[in-house]
Amino acid sequence: MFSYELRTKFLNFFKQKDHKILPSFSLIPRDDPSVLLTTAGMQQFKGWFSGIETPKYLRVATCQKCVRTSDIEEVGDKTHLTFFEMLGNFSFGNYWKKEAITWSLEFLTKELKINRKRISATIFRGDKGVSRDNESYKILKNLNFDDDEIKERNRQDNFWGPTGSEGPCGPTVEFYVDEVEVWNLVFNEYYKTNPKSQILNSKQIQNSKFKIQKLRNKSLIPLKQKGVDTGMGLERVLAILNNKKSVYETDLFESLIFNLKSKILNLKSIRIICDHVKAAVFLISDGVVPLNIEQGYVLRRLIRRAIRHLYLLDIKKENILLELAKNVIEIYQKIYSELSQNKNKIFKELNKEQEKFGKTLGRGLREFEKIYKSLIINHQSLINGVAVFHLYDTYGFPLELTRELANEKNMKIDEAGFWQEFKRHQQISRAGMTKKFKGGLAEQNLKTTKLHTATHLLHQALRQILGNHIKQMGSNITSERLRFDFSHPKKLTFDEIKKVENLVNQKIKEKLKVDFSEMPYQKAIKEGAFAFFKEKYPEVVRVYNIGNFSKEICRGPHVKTTSELGHFKITKEESSSAGVRRIKAVIEQ
Ligand code: SER
Numbered sequence: 001m002f003s004y005e006l007r008t009k010f011l012n013f014f015k016q017k018d019h020k021i022l023p024s025f026s027l028i029p030r031d032d033p034s035v036l037l038t039t040a041g042m043q044q045f046k047g048w049f050s051g052i053e054t055p056k057y058l059r060v061a062t063c064q065k066c067v068r069t070s071d072i073e074e075v076g077d078k079t080h081l082t083f084f085e086m087l088g089n090f091s092f093g094n095y096w097k098k099e100a101i102t103w104s105l106e107f108l109t110k111e112l113k114i115n116r117k118r119i120s121a122t123i124f125r126g127d128k129g130v131s132r133d134n135e136s137y138k139i140l141k142n143l144n145f146d147d148d149e150i151k152e153r154n155r156q157d158n159f160w161g162p163t164g165s166e167g168p169c170g171p172t173v174e175f176y177v178d179e180v181e182v183w184n185l186v187f188n189e190y191y192k193t194n195p196k197s198q199i200l201n202s203k204q205i206q207n208s209k210f211k212i213q214k215l216r217n218k219s220l221i222p223l224k225q226k227g228v229d230t231g232m233g234l235e236r237v238l239a240i241l242n243n244k245k246s247v248y249e250t251d252l253f254e255s256l257i258f259n260l261k262s263k264i265l266n267l268k269s270i271r272i273i274c275d276h277v278k279a280a281v282f283l284i285s286d287g288v289v290p291l292n293i294e295q296g297y298v299l300r301r302l303i304r305r306a307i308r309h310l311y312l313l314d315i316k317k318e319n320i321l322l323e324l325a326k327n328v329i330e331i332y333q334k335i336y337s338e339l340s341q342n343k344n345k346i347f348k349e350l351n352k353e354q355e356k357f358g359k360t361l362g363r364g365l366r367e368f369e370k371i372y373k374s375l376i377i378n379h380q381s382l383i384n385g386v387a388v389f390h391l392y393d394t395y396g397f398p399l400e401l402t403r404e405l406a407n408e409k410n411m412k413i414d415e416a417g418f419w420q421e422f423k424r425h426q427q428i429s430r431a432g433m434t435k436k437f438k439g440g441l442a443e444q445n446l447k448t449t450k451l452h453t454a455t456h457l458l459h460q461a462l463r464q465i466l467g468n469h470i471k472q473m474g475s476n477i478t479s480e481r482l483r484f485d486f487s488h489p490k491k492l493t494f495d496e497i498k499k500v501e502n503l504v505n506q507k508i509k510e511k512l513k514v515d516f517s518e519m520p521y522q523k524a525i526k527e528g529a530f531a532f533f534k535e536k537y538p539e540v541v542r543v544y545n546i547g548n549f550s551k552e553i554c555r556g557p558h559v560k561t562t563s564e565l566g567h568f569k570i571t572k573e574e575s576s577s578a579g580v581r582r583i584k585a586v587i588e589q
Contacts, residue, residue, distance in 0.1 A: 001241045003238055003251050007234065010107070019089055025038060027067055029043055037067045038065070039068045041088030048227075050168050051225045057092070060090045063085055064085065067283060067298070072305075081247060083278045086233065087231070087232040088230050101140065119149075120149045120151070121140055123137055123171070124136075133187075140173070157174075168191055186228070187226065187227075189222060234252075255330075256324060262314075264313045277324045279302050283302075285346055286338070286489070290352070304396070304397075304401060305404075321350045321354050345578075363395060385419070388417070450587055452558055456552050457568070464503060466496065472484070473487055482586075484585070486583075488579075497570050504568040507547070513547060514558045516543060516545065528551060530553065566589040568586075
């Protein structure tokens with residue numbers, strides 16, 4: 001069976017069972033600071049599951065593109081991937097365990113014609129906090145599962161979620177075919193809260209017009225509106241249906257592996273390259289660019305790891321990453337049309353990263369060999385933090401790459417030492433940054449002070465209107481205007497610009513008080529103050545609050561209340577660099 005047939009079969013099956021078929025969501029989650037990437041089909045529905053948003057549909061099915069790096073070490077074996085597609089059916093307060101379990105079995109045995117005897121299941125055994133899933137057990141028994149076909153597992157295995165630090169979660173039933181886990185059925189009965197998180201606090205949950213019953217313990221709150229969230233790995237099922245031993249032998253990989261044409265038959269490296277390039281293509285297409293932070297860092301790691309494995313295979317062809325990327329686009333373009341639309345951007349970013357890292361990789365690997373040899377001579381097996389930092393800083397080796405190289409040689413790296421060194425270097429460059437910052441406000445006067453406060457309002461307004469992925473990437477203020485650079489994948493629409501402008505003006509009208517307090521940097525971050533990630537901060541920082549609207553680490557100066565500002569107007573919105581937008585704005589008196 002081909003992948004497109006499996007996708008279609010799945011979606012049609014659930015359409016016939018009255019599910020609304022929705023498209024895959026972006027790999028960048030919406031309004032969810034607790035996760036970097038979309039790792040499961042349910043992610044776009046977190047609000048619907050928790051009852052914070054009203055579900056538009058009560059039954060939904062999707063085929064969702066996902067990126068997970070938690071199992072990155074396993075990539076290259078038979079079943080693990082960083083990019084994969086998840087087939088899922090979801091119920092928001094509609095059907096429950098009986099329907100979900102029965103339909104899964106019906107799909108596997110009747111639609112896909114997998115012999116029932118190859119299928120087994122697991123259920124949640126129960127523990128101190130949550131009781132055994134007796135209901136699922138009975139349903140499986142009624143479906144003629146023998147006791148030896150139902151395994152009971154603990155919380156770690158059969159209790160899912162939440163994605164990130166907070167969200168809906170609950171016990172699961174997992175279906176296995178020939179001992180390979182293919183389908184995970186999550187019964188979302190709880191909402192796990194995280195006191196530090198910005199998404200919701202338990203009070204908000206309790207007050208939400210939905211469904212949440214009384215607080216049982218501090219972090220696990222029973223949901224009144226129960227939900228079903230299932231996820232089936234498309235690639236795994238495809239391999240099973242085609243009697244293949246691994247996901248890499250399906251139509252989603254065959255041509256990629258063929259095109260790699262390596263003389264060195266290191267299967268694991270070949271698979272890692274194909275998987276990572278595929279993930280990179282999808283990430284770039286959804287607006288991620290290689291950076292040293294957050295999603296950009298995940299992408300950078302994937303590309304650089306792929307380049308290192310190309311090196312191991314001695315594949316020197318200059319355009320190989322682009323050829324593989326083209327191939328990925330061909331495989332998926334009918335399903336994900338955004339790939340062809342973003343073709344040029346994908347090639348450009350891959351090329352840039354290859355040029356950057358390609359140059360330093362060989363030298364860095366030689367440096368690593370030197371370090372390794374000197375340790376061997378001294379009968380040592382720990383690479384110190386300074387050396388790991390040197391590889392990072394000078395040769396662009398992500399920490400994880402050095403860890404992988406060390407593991408291959410049965411060595412360890414001193415990660416704490418690396419972070420110490422990292423911090424030390426941040427402090428050294430702080431002096432330089434301070435100078436630069438002051439330069440931005442050189443002509444400090446009432447006008448620049450006003451524009452400075454307006455910049456804080458703008459920053460928060462952008463996050464509120466466009467999402468929490470917005471990060472300050474740069475700021476420059478003159479007497480005439482402010483200039484603010486921030487991370488965002490696409491041009492702002494006219495409507496978005498107006499909304500941002502209106503929100504800033506509304507806050508100006510609200511005459512919000514501007515004040516500051518001083519506190520340790522870590523405390524400021526914990527309290528949710530924004531920091532400019534490129535900035536190197538001292539241990540004690542000043543946090544400026546504008547009413548309850550904005551909280552930012554900053555040295556000032558600022559006006560005393562927003563009523564001093566006048567009318568805020570955005571005069572320009574343009575690209576600053578890849579993945580970074582630039583806004584210029586003025587204050588009209
Ligand atoms: N959220 C569950 C998973 O990712 C089921 O969709 O496995």
